Amino acid sequence: xxxxxxxxxxxxxxxxVAAEALVARVALGVIAxxxxxxxxxxxxxxxSAGDHVVGGLVPLAVLGLAAWSYPRLRAGLRATxxxxxxxxxxxxxxxxxxxxxxxxxxxxDFTGLLAVPAGVALIGLAVVTLWTSRKxxxxxxxxxxxxxxxxxxxxxxxxxxxxxxxxxxxxxHVARGFVPTPxxxxxxxxxxxxxxxxxxxxxxxxxxxxxxxxxxxxGRKGPQRPARMLARHGYGVLLFDRxxxxxxxxxxxxxxxxxxxxxxxxxSFLQSRPDVDPERIGAIGLSVxxxxxxxxxxxxxxxAAVVSEGAGVRSIREALAIPGTRMKxxxxxxxxxxxxxxxxxxxxxxxxxxxxxxxRIAPPPVFFIYAVPGQGGEAELTEAFYEAAREPKxxxxxxxxxxxxxxxxxxxxxERRVVGFFDDTLLESExxxx
Numbered sequence: 001x002x003x004x005x006x007x008x009x010x011x012x013x014x015x016x017v018a019a020e021a022l023v024a025r026v027a028l029g030v031i032a033x034x035x036x037x038x039x040x041x042x043x044x045x046x047x048s049a050g051d052h053v054v055g056g057l058v059p060l061a062v063l064g065l066a067a068w069s070y071p072r073l074r075a076g077l078r079a080t081x082x083x084x085x086x087x088x089x090x091x092x093x094x095x096x097x098x099x100x101x102x103x104x105x106x107x108x109d110f111t112g113l114l115a116v117p118a119g120v121a122l123i124g125l126a127v128v129t130l131w132t133s134r135k136x137x138x139x140x141x142x143x144x145x146x147x148x149x150x151x152x153x154x155x156x157x158x159x160x161x162x163x164x165x166x167x168x169x170x171x172x173h174v175a176r177g178f179v180p181t182p183x184x185x186x187x188x189x190x191x192x193x194x195x196x197x198x199x200x201x202x203x204x205x206x207x208x209x210x211x212x213x214x215x216x217x218x219g220r221k222g223p224q225r226p227a228r229m230l231a232r233h234g235y236g237v238l239l240f241d242r243x244x245x246x247x248x249x250x251x252x253x254x255x256x257x258x259x260x261x262x263x264x265x266x267x268s269f270l271q272s273r274p275d276v277d278p279e280r281i282g283a284i285g286l287s288v289x290x291x292x293x294x295x296x297x298x299x300x301x302x303x304a305a306v307v308s309e310g311a312g313v314r315s316i317r318e319a320l321a322i323p324g325t326r327m328k329x330x331x332x333x334x335x336x337x338x339x340x341x342x343x344x345x346x347x348x349x350x351x352x353x354x355x356x357x358x359x360r361i362a363p364p365p366v367f368f369i370y371a372v373p374g375q376g377g378e379a380e381l382t383e384a385f386y387e388a389a390r391e392p393k394x395x396x397x398x399x400x401x402x403x404x405x406x407x408x409x410x411x412x413x414x415e416r417r418v419v420g421f422f423d424d425t426l427l428e429s430e431x432x433x434x
Contacts, residue, residue: 017071018071020078020125021070021071023121023125024066024067024070024078024082024122025067026118027119027121027122027125028066028085028118028122029067031088031089031092031118031119032059032060032063032064033111033114034096034112034114034115035059035060035063035092036060037108037112038056038095038111038112038173039052040052042107042108043251044244044250044251044252045249045250046198046199046200046243046250047199047249051347052347054344054347055172055345055346055347058344059088059344063085066081066085075130075132076130076133078126079127079130079133082122082123082125082126082129083122083123083126083127086121086124086125086126087162088169089115089118089119090115090119090120090123091119091166092112092115092119092173093112093114093115093116093119094112094170094173094174095108095109095170095173095174096112096113096115096116097112097113097116098174098177099177100113102178103177134147156330159334160330160337161333161337162337164334164335164337164338165338165340166341167338167341168337168339168340168341168342168344168345169341171253171254171255171342172252172346173252174252175245175252175254176219176221177245177246178246179220179247180220182204182220182224183224183228184206184224184227184228184231184237184239185231185232186228186231187206187207188205188206189206189207190202190204191203191204191205191238191240193240193269195243195250195261195262197258197261199243199248199249199250199261199262200249201240201241201243201249201262201265201266202247203220203238203241203248203266204220204239205236205237205238205239205273206227206231206237206238207236207273207275208235209235209236210234210235210427211276211277211280212235212422212426213235213236213237213238213270213275213276213280213281213282214235214236214237214238214281214282214283214284215237215238215239215263215266215267215270215281215282216237216238216284217240217242217283217284217285217289217292218245218259218286218289218292219241219242219245219289220239220241222286222287222289223284223286223289224239225407226407226418227239229407229414229415229418230419230422233419233423235422235426236270236275238266238269240262240266242256242259242262243258243259243261243262253348254288255315255342256291256314257315257346257350257351258346258348258351259288259292260292260295260296262292263283263292263296264299264300264302267296267300267303268302271302280304280426281302281303281304281426282303282305282306282307282422282425282426283303283305283306283307284306284307284309284418285306285307285308285309286309286310287310287311287312287375287404288311288314290307290311291312291314293306293307293308294306294311294354294357294358294361294385295351295352295354295357297364297366298357299360301362304364304425305364305365305367305421305422305425305426306361306365306366306367307366307367307369307418307421307422308367308382308385309369309370309406310370310371310374310375310378310403310404311354311368311370311381311385312374312375312376312377312378312381313376313381314351315335315339315342315350315351316335316336316339316350317352317353317354317355318353318355318377318381319331319332319335319377320332321355321377321381321384322380322381323380354381354385355384355388358386358388358389359390361389365392365393365394365421365425366389366394367394367396367417367418367421368386368389368396369382369395369396369398370383370395370397371397371402371405371406371409372397374402374403375403378403379397382395383395396417398413398414
């Protein structure tokens with residue numbers, strides 16, 4: 001009896017499902033190891049494993065389910081899963097690559113560096129699986145047309161859903177990890193203070209000469225020019241690294257979720273200063289800083305004046321408030337994926353709408369500054385924030401400015417308007433005349 005003929009070429013060209021599953025499971029295990037290390041074994045300073053329950057356990061559950069189900073799926077589904085999770089592996093390792101390049105590896109950077117080649121291996125496995133399992137039957141036009149449609153659909157889904165989801169991981173794990181050179185034009189002190197949730201934040205403080213002080217936010221790099229301007233006029237100025245950035249403790253979040261606690265802690269610090277009248281504390285926020293100041297002013301009356309420049313989208317709530325966004329399904333899905341991912345990886349729910357928060361700012365006056373076209377719906381949203389806010393309020397469209405570039409585009413007018421606003425609200429308001 002003759003034995004059946006086996007195609008040697010076919011066997012050589014195609015990985016067996018068992019061998020393919022082994023490669024996939026090893027790679028998935030390496031990525032899972034980094035998730036455990038990052039979330040539970042070596043979390044960011046000032047945080048604990050309990051702060052990352054959702055952001056750690058959900059990815060682990062997905063990776064575990066993928067490892068279990070891998071050999072049970074059809075080739076196309078296996079390849080798709082390997083491609084998506086391979087990209088995730090590369091993304092979760094970016095933090096390790098970033099800090100290694102900046103300062104050398106430490107802590108969970110080592111498992112992060114391992115996650116990158118694990119992700120690349122999964123992507124390579126997906127490519128091989130797709131190639132070896134491709135359908136060869138039917139006419140050439142039909143076959144290539146089907147592949148083209150699948151490729152186009154894959155690109156659309158990747159851009160609208162997968163890419164923003166990946167971005168959300170970067171936005172909640174990677175942040176500037178250095179302190180810039182101080183160029184404040186005045187003597188300053190190195191200071192630190194603690195937030196209500198126990199994080200130690202560090203920064204610089206230029207003592208006040210007129211009993212008033214202004215928080216220039218966020219960080220210690222972008223707000224330096226407004227800080228110099230205010231210091232020249234005698235204001236005390238506080239710049240500090242928000243949570244998860246520079247040398248401050250905590251998890252980073254590029255959208256500033258939970259960041260109003262940082263501002264409240266900064267206000268408490270200034271209230272304790274002997275050179276500052278507790279009733280004369282204001283703040284100027286750029287971009288996400290402007291967004292966080294809107295929330296802080298809505299939640300507390302401790303700030304006597306607020307300048308918000310370049311505030312825009314920080315979650316899907318603001319994205320849907322931009323005229324026309326509801327009609328752009330791809331834009332709405334992009335922001336939905338970005339917001340969902342940010343909520344998952346930060347283990348926090350999205351904050352309230354900035355439009356709603358603007359309506360709750362009282363009694364401090366608020367001054368909105370924006371550019372056109374700005375960034376992320378800045379023009380449309382700033383106008384919406386202004387319309388929602390109560391009096392007293394003011395708004396200024398800076399001619400020729402880019403996002404948060406008012407002080408560069410119109411330096412003299414910017415100084416006149418911003419310093420004038422703080423003079424009127426912090427120095428000449430009733431009961432506060434120096």
